[in-house]
Amino acid sequence: MEQQQETVLAFKGLTRRFGGVVALNEFDMELTNGQIVGLIGPNGSGKTTSFNVLTGIYEANGGSIEFLGQDITSWPAQKVYEAGVARTFQRSRLCLELSIFDNIMIGAHKRLNHGFMFNVFKRKALQQQIKENYDEARKLLTIFDPELADKMFEPVGSLRMIDRRRIEICRALISHPRLLLLDEPSAGMTHEETRELMDDILEVREMIDGLSIILVEHEMGMIERVTDKCIVLNFGQKICEGAYREVASNKLVQEAYLGGE
Amino acid sequence: MTQSLKDKLIILLLAALGAAFLVTFIAIEEQAEIFALLVFAGVLIIASAKLGLTDKISQSLSRNERLLNLSSIAAMLVVIFWFHEDHFPLLMIATVLLYVVACCGLNMQFGYTGVVNFAGAAFFGVGCYTAAVLGGTGTPLLLVIALGGVMAAIVGSILIIPVLRTRGHYAAVVTIAFGLLFRTFLEVNDTLGGPQGLPVSGMNLFGWDFNSNIQITENIEFSFYMNYVILALIMVILTFILMRRIERSWIGLNFDAVRLDETAAACYGINIKRWKILSFTLGNFLAGIAGALFAMMLGFIAPSNFAFSDSLILVSIVLLGGMGSIWGTILAAGLVVLLPEKLQVIQEYRFLLYAVVMILILLFRPQGVLPRNLRSYIPGWRG
Numbered sequence A: 001m002e003q004q005q006e007t008v009l010a011f012k013g014l015t016r017r018f019g020g021v022v023a024l025n026e027f028d029m030e031l032t033n034g035q036i037v038g039l040i041g042p043n044g045s046g047k048t049t050s051f052n053v054l055t056g057i058y059e060a061n062g063g064s065i066e067f068l069g070q071d072i073t074s075w076p077a078q079k080v081y082e083a084g085v086a087r088t089f090q091r092s093r094l095c096l097e098l099s100i101f102d103n104i105m106i107g108a109h110k111r112l113n114h115g116f117m118f119n120v121f122k123r124k125a126l127q128q129q130i131k132e133n134y135d136e137a138r139k140l141l142t143i144f145d146p147e148l149a150d151k152m153f154e155p156v157g158s159l160r161m162i163d164r165r166r167i168e169i170c171r172a173l174i175s176h177p178r179l180l181l182l183d184e185p186s187a188g189m190t191h192e193e194t195r196e197l198m199d200d201i202l203e204v205r206e207m208i209d210g211l212s213i214i215l216v217e218h219e220m221g222m223i224e225r226v227t228d229k230c231i232v233l234n235f236g237q238k239i240c241e242g243a244y245r246e247v248a249s250n251k252l253v254q255e256a257y258l259g260g261e
Numbered sequence B: 001m002t003q004s005l006k007d008k009l010i011i012l013l014l015a016a017l018g019a020a021f022l023v024t025f026i027a028i029e030e031q032a033e034i035f036a037l038l039v040f041a042g043v044l045i046i047a048s049a050k051l052g053l054t055d056k057i058s059q060s061l062s063r064n065e066r067l068l069n070l071s072s073i074a075a076m077l078v079v080i081f082w083f084h085e086d087h088f089p090l091l092m093i094a095t096v097l098l099y100v101v102a103c104c105g106l107n108m109q110f111g112y113t114g115v116v117n118f119a120g121a122a123f124f125g126v127g128c129y130t131a132a133v134l135g136g137t138g139t140p141l142l143l144v145i146a147l148g149g150v151m152a153a154i155v156g157s158i159l160i161i162p163v164l165r166t167r168g169h170y171a172a173v174v175t176i177a178f179g180l181l182f183r184t185f186l187e188v189n190d191t192l193g194g195p196q197g198l199p200v201s202g203m204n205l206f207g208w209d210f211n212s213n214i215q216i217t218e219n220i221e222f223s224f225y226m227n228y229v230i231l232a233l234i235m236v237i238l239t240f241i242l243m244r245r246i247e248r249s250w251i252g253l254n255f256d257a258v259r260l261d262e263t264a265a266a267c268y269g270i271n272i273k274r275w276k277i278l279s280f281t282l283g284n285f286l287a288g289i290a291g292a293l294f295a296m297m298l299g300f301i302a303p304s305n306f307a308f309s310d311s312l313i314l315v316s317i318v319l320l321g322g323m324g325s326i327w328g329t330i331l332a333a334g335l336v337v338l339l340p341e342k343l344q345v346i347q348e349y350r351f352l353l354y355a356v357v358m359i360l361i362l363l364f365r366p367q368g369v370l371p372r373n374l375r376s377y378i379p380g381w382r383g
């Protein structure tokens, strides 16, 4: 039970400005072990920016980020990943000319051996590592789509958008992260496809110990179904936090979505 | 006939055809005949592409990599031994081979990791000058070649900080500036011979003098260039193996990730600087070793050999062959080095023609004449 309450992530007064625009304004939030948090808000309210600051793409202008008890506020992206944060991008960022397998293996970076001697001279050991990782990648991808798993050596650029999103999620999950950041994973999908995708993610969550998720999503049905709590941003500020039902009936939230000032 | 037997026959046939073509192309002198041969080859290639043969052939090739590699080496050896007593053809072949090594270096930088280097000739030149300076000191000459590479890599480290800080066009400008500086430095530096350049002593391997002809029997004498051609071929083979092993490893994957999307790569733990430094250094090393042997073979070097236009030629070989494509680099180096030597028309309008070809390639076939294949980590293995 105690395990359940462990704080995985905490923002304290997190602030990020772009010139005159305050993209994140004194943002506080907390996420505990195994929790799924929905991050919602109108376009331009700072959702993606919070991911970018958390993963070290942008520096914070103020405030702090704590992850698993460590202050990671000014860590570079590589270190944040090593610590156990994996993400997808709102505009899918796969390497289109590389194969599915290559793309997923980029996500497995932290447990591959990158030594020069190992890679160039210990070919047998390297090939062993390649095959082991292939098996795992294939297993993971099979959960999302068995047909895709048969196309491991085809270029990602030849696939449909929805398949690319699945691969991007696999790339994130293969690293066995403690925290998964999903930035509008269902953009461009039908209701049915969105549902399937979320079921698959939940299935994988069972396999990874204590995986927490922050989900940015416009599809409110999905938010209602899977999140433990929701946080609403507007102009970079948190305007409401709580279970989906509370949040949905909040007056401020309704105004924000209707575009009222 | 089984498919695999068919594949093997196709490869052997191609290798024989390639060797025959090369021998004929290098041997004939008459301009009209050379034209006719090129047109014939062009028509043959276009026709087989139209008939869908090239796809089938390339499948056969990729199924039998080992045989392809071995028969290519055999074909090369046939060509080399065909010209065993002719200085000039051997010199041309060795030049092509050393360009292949240097351009593989640029391909590692540009094709794999996306680091542009418009100072290729300068790093080649560092290798040349290393050979010139060390040539008379009694340093074992295989070591001189290695040191040529090491020196090029060290000189390259001057550029690493600006190369890491800048991207795209700016990085290109940085390397162009470096190339120009390098040449100016050579011209004003009297200990390195100034604008007149330096003589280079020839290769001498365990008492075997590379610069005298080899008497085999009473009637057969090999040109001394045979030594250089064989050594250059060995260098190409080793370079090829290195390039292949890097490509088919996690390092190759990291290189690609850095080239294609630095932000996404960083979010997955890939240390951008580490991989750029590695590929830049390895690439310069390859350019340097090629330069060292080249200098020994020519016996004389001068700053004018390392102009910006020479760097451009190296880059154009990479683009023409295809980014990251090793076979492409081999083919393109052959075309770019041999065509102007054989066709006087091209000799005069060389740079104009390069420019036109480059523009056509970038417009109509940006992936190059022999595009790189998708990575297959283990040949023949598909999970």
Ligand SMILES: Nc1ncnc2c1ncn2[C@@H]1O[C@H](COP(=O)(O)OP(=O)(O)O)[C@@H](O)[C@H]1O
Pocket: A018, A021, A022, A023, A041, A042, A043, A044, A045, A046, A047, A048, A049, A050
């Ligand atoms: N790299 C950037 N440069 C300038 N402004 C930015 C940048 N990234 C985000 N912004 C601004 O920050 C605000 C929040 O953007 P974003 O986080 O992308 O919103 P959301 O993901 O909620 O739609 C917007 O006003 C946007 O224009």
Ligand SMILES: [Mg+2]
Pocket: A047, A048, A049, A090
């Ligand atoms: Mg966004």
